[in-house]
Amino acid sequence: MMSAGARVIMACRDLEKAQKAADIIIKKAAQFGNPGQVIVRKLDLASFKSVRECANQILATEEKVHILVNNAGVYCPWKLTEDGQDILYQTNFLAHFLFTMLLLPRIISAAPARIINVSSLLYTWGDKETNTDMAPRKKSYSTFYAYARSKLAVILFTKKLSEKLRGLDVTTYAVHPGFVQTGIFREIDTTIHPIVQRILESSMSRLLFLKSPWQGAQTTLHCALAERAGKESGLYYSDCRPRKPVRKARDKQNAESLWNFSWNVVGLPEDYDPIHRSRSSD
16 A cells, blocks of 8 residues: 555554554655655554544544554453453454544545454354443453454444445455464463463464464455455455355344444444434535
């Protein structure tokens, strides 16, 4: 995208690390002759206040948002955010839901546009209780299953959003990037299910199935840029191809309940209508 002269906004929690990454991207993109722009914004997904502030900054400076990639996530022990939510569920899903809803009018006005939500194959272990409060569950909390639950919510949200955006030329995608060599599992020893830990330790030690960050980004880039993907919406992708998710990730009733639950938890007003609001502002 940078080599095509795009204006890219990196919304990150650690501004120092983000700026270093932005400088590297700009330097490499300059080799193609049209480096575009990279803008760094502060965004802490563990804070709904931070999400709103970042969204407001973008709305104040950007006339259109053509592509939104909700990528950030955590894998960590039980902890509550300043909003009283399970930090894992808020960071991996609820904050993305809020961010998307706040930017949605600007995204619709930029149509054709795309929204990519990063999920994980581990969603298959998620339970159906995506629309219940996880905050009080400290004693029975499992980071592995909570993570899987958050990634199941991402797929349900993606499908439901595609239905609400039907006919508006805004497409949505849930993406499994593969198991990528990043820092997300840095607290794996203290949080993961013992059986899964042994499997991952064996596999990771040989690096048999881990992708590099560059490889892990390819399915996201495919959904963001490929012409064919622009004709599809609400699908779950892996290795740059749509895959049929398991039945619980296609449960329309659960997706509807999740939508209503998330709307209330993130504090969106009942009368807020990002879809019709964008139409009336044209």
